[in-house]
Amino acid sequence: MKLERIKHGFNFVAPYYDLFSYLLFQGRLLHAQTHYFDRIGKVDSILIFGGGTGKILPPLFKTIEFNSLTYIDISGNMLKKARRNCEAYESDHVTKIEFIEGSTEVLNKNQQFNLIITPFVLDCFSDENLLKVITKLDEHLEPGGTWLFTDFNEDQDFGIISDMRSAFIKSLYFVFNLFCPLGITKLPRFGGAFSQLNYSTVAQTQMLHGLVVGRVYQKLASPDREYQ
Numbered sequence: 047m048k049l050e051r052i053k054h055g056f057n058f059v060a061p062y063y064d065l066f067s068y069l070l071f072q073g074r075l076l077h078a079q080t081h082y083f084d085r086i087g088k089v090d091s092i093l094i095f096g097g098g099t100g101k102i103l104p105p106l107f108k109t110i111e112f113n114s115l116t117y118i119d120i121s122g123n124m125l126k127k128a129r130r131n132c133e134a135y136e137s138d139h140v141t142k143i144e145f146i147e148g149s150t151e152v153l154n155k156n157q158q159f160n161l162i163i164t165p166f167v168l169d170c171f172s173d174e175n176l177l178k179v180i181t182k183l184d185e186h187l188e189p190g191g192t193w194l195f196t197d198f199n200e201d202q203d204f205g206i207i208s209d210m211r212s213a214f215i216k217s218l219y220f221v222f223n224l225f226c227p228l229g230i231t232k233l234p235r236f237g238g239a240f241s242q243l244n245y246s247t248v249a250q251t252q253m254l255h256g257l258v259v260g261r262v263y264q265k266l267a268s269p270d271r272e273y274q
């Protein structure tokens with residue numbers, strides 16, 4: 047099954063993932079995914095989906111107050127590293143975190159969060175699967191809740207920078223698919239998928255010359271769509 051192969055792929059890359067990411071981006075991807083932490087303040091419950099090796103946890107501990115954090119990743123090896131990263135930082139937080147191996151299916155039916163964070167994970171899905179995954183995650187976000195989205199970005203604009211971005215993203219997928227059979231070669235249309243849910247974009251920023259985008263989505267309390 048495809049998910050099993052993806053899981054094995056990420057298990058295989060887990061020991062090298064941070065080094066690979068550092069060599070390519072020198073910590074800028076971490077900076078991007080924590081960019082909006084300051085504006086969160088205090089929340090009751092957080093879901094981090096596809097958190098990887100847990101580099102995101104220390105900056106989160108520093109800036110966001112929370113009572114419980116559910117940390118889901120499909121890769122057991124990524125989770126082991128995340129747990130270690132967390133324990134090395136401060137043991138107080140460990141008791142508030144539940145690390146769960148799996149994907150959206152591990153979420154309990156009635157589990158609700160105030161904040162969902164998806165850092166560089168939604169790029170692992172095809173357009174069709176992306177919509178399924180975010181629809182499922184959306185069921186677990188309280189109305190009025192916040193969704194911090196960070197991922198690679200491929201605008202439809204033209205020009206040399208845009209061409210270079212597309213070529214770079216293609217090569218990233220090429221390398222990734224060698225170890226981790228995602229079965230996709232281009233970014234899904236994130237904006238199109240989120241526009242099918244009931245969210246408003248309250249902040250957005252582009253980093254690394256537009257290669258990366260961070261967005262703060264807020265789940266609208268009423269089922270009415272907000273047209274902007």
Ligand SMILES: C[S@@+](CC[C@H](N)C(=O)[O-])C[C@H]1O[C@@H](n2cnc3c(N)ncnc32)[C@H](O)[C@@H]1O
Nearest residue numbers: 056096097098119120121124149165166167170
């Ligand atoms: C590209 S890595 C990003 C890791 C981390 N967020 C970061 O920015 O360094 C994608 C992460 O999502 C996890 N992942 C991929 N597909 C998943 C799925 N269907 N369900 C849960 N986690 C998944 C992988 O195991 C991996 O840890």
